Amino acid sequence: MGRKSRWYLPASLITDLAGAGVPVTLMLSAARQPWALPGGIVAGLAWAGVQLCRSRYAGRAIGESRGTLPVLHDWFILLGVLAVAHAAAGVRLAALLCLVALLPCLVLTLVCRKAVHRHLSAVRRRAQAVIKVLVVGEPAAVDAVTEHLAARTDHPYVAVGAVPVGSGPVASGIRIGERLPGAAPEAPAADADLVVGEVHRLGADLALVVPGPGLAGERLRRLSWGLHDAGLELFVAPGLVEVSVKRLETGSAGGMSLLRVAPPVREGIQPLLKGALDRSTALLGLLVLAPVLLVVAAAVKVSSTGPVLYRHERIGRAGQPFVMWKFRTMRVGADRQKAALTQENEHDGPMFKMRRDPRVTRVGHWLRRTSLDELPQLVNVLKGDMSLVGPRPPLAEEVAHYTPVEWRRLSVRPGMTGLWQISGRSDLSWDETVRLDLAYVDNWSFTSDVDVMARTFRAVLDGRGAY
Known part of the structure; x- marks a missing residue:
């Protein structure tokens, strides 16, 4: 396994210890407490202890996440731990003062995590600190898995070779080792011996098995025995894509392993909170x-002739049309000129995008880059046609060409912002846009909306992909 930089762990540990210990020591000193230093040490150790118990310092976990919510969750645990210690010690300190003293550890840990994550991402773009994978499965499954892993850089896994099961060509271009027979061999250990040999020959760290008709049940079970006896890890790919791990649960029935996939959240308190947040924020924003x-x-109005607002029909939840409002960024009659510019389309799929669209006014370019042209959509959010966060609102002519997979984007209300905006906006391909929208539709949660809105501010300031 590719080794991560050695400074990740000490940097994270020192940040956590100092981030909690120093402010608490200063607070207790200002309150003229005689045990200021011991109190700061306890706070630092408590914060590091919470991180340790939550496996934040584990080799597999460190540097992998820059998310705010996990750190916030850990911080609330710290508050609970220190509240119990505070009560047990019989100390009387102002609750607000204690809260302020513990805020720096939250902020510093977030900054440190993000810095480590960015460094690790940069290192992995150079094919370092990666986990080398040997893919085992039928040829079509090997192609699908290796291409999926190669298409993304937000994970540590790199396929370095494959052991196909049965005959058939492997089109992905990956290094091919010896093949497993299509049927289970007479010698129970033959499969494991071959796979272990290929793991060592290709320098892989683990075997990623894609079950299929030729490799399942008892044969897969015996292969796992052989790999584990050889000290190797076995990963099994169930074939699911873009399903959040929060929706997955493991179970068993009569010794058979089961994987439960929870349905997307459509009812309950979270959608109610989303609706309340949408309308209250839209009203406040206006x-x-x-x-x-x-x-x-x-x-x-001053820059070009025509109306201030541009109203256009878009398709909303369940295919229902609605009129979306924006500030006008193009000359009057731009819609009629679209057909003449079809050959200039720089976007694949049904969307039309041009980096230097001649129909856009000078002020319109600035409005699009800053996303100020979208502010009137707050009225659509207030009316319930749109949400603050959701898939991009499509045109009727785009929806007319949707496949059943793409139609699933219309399962929720379209949004003013979404994963597509914080991930590149118009620079994304059509397939990437659909993938992000489907990931949002299937894995939505109230907290994910809050995270997207927080990241939207940076995307707007960056302006990348906005034209």
């Missing part, structure tokens, strides 16, 4: 941003 809206409206 009130607070009223001066900005007026300035933008004046700029659009």
Whole structure:
């Protein structure tokens, strides 16, 4: 397995110890407590202990996540632990003062995690610190898995070779070792001996098995025995894609392993919270941003002839059409010119995008880059046609060409922002856009919406992919 940089663990540990210990020591000193230093040490050790118990320092975990919610969860656990210690010690300190003293550890840990994650991502783009995988399965399954792993860089796994099961060509171009027969061999250990040999020959760290008609049940069980006896790990790919691990549960029935896939969240308290957040934020946004809206409206009106607002029919949840509002960024009559520019389309799939669209006005370019043209969509959110977060609202002409897979994007309300916006916007291919939207539809949660909205601010400031 590719070794991660050695500074990850000490940097994370020192940040956690100092981030909690130093502020608490300073707070207790300011409160003239005689045990300020021991109190700071306890706080630092408690924060590091919470991280340790949550496996944040494990080799497989460190550097893999930059998410805010896991750190926030750990921080709430720390508050509980220190509250119990505070009560047991019989100390009387202001709760707000304690909370302020513990905020730096939350912020510093988040910053450290993000820095480590960015460094690790950069290292992996150079094919370092990766986990080398030997794929075992039927030729078509080997192609599918290796191509899927190669298409993404947000994971540590790199396929270095394959052991096909049965005959048939492998089109992915991966290194091919010896083949397993299509039927189970007479010698029970033959499969394992061959796979273990290929793991060592190709320098793989683990075997990734894709079960199929030729490799399942008792044969897969015996292969796992042989790999584990040889000190190697076995991963099994069930064939599911874009399913959050939060929706997966393991179980058993009569000794048979089961994998439960929880359905997407469509009912309950979370959708109610989403609706309340959408409408309250939209109303507040319209009130607070009223001066900005007026300035933008004046700029659009002065810069070119035509209406300030552009109203266009889009397709919403369950295929229902609605009128979406935006500030006008193109000249009047731009829709009629679209057919003449078809050959200039720079986007694959049914969407039309041009990096230098001649129909866009000078002010329109600026509005699109800053996403200010989308602010009137707060009215759509307030009306319930759209959500703050969701898939991109498509045109009727785009939906007319949707496949059944792409139609699933319409299972939820379209959004002002979404995974597509924080991941590259117009720079994304059509397949990438669909993949992100489907991942959102199937794995949605209220907390994921909050995370997307927080990351949207950076995407807007960056301006990448906005044209």
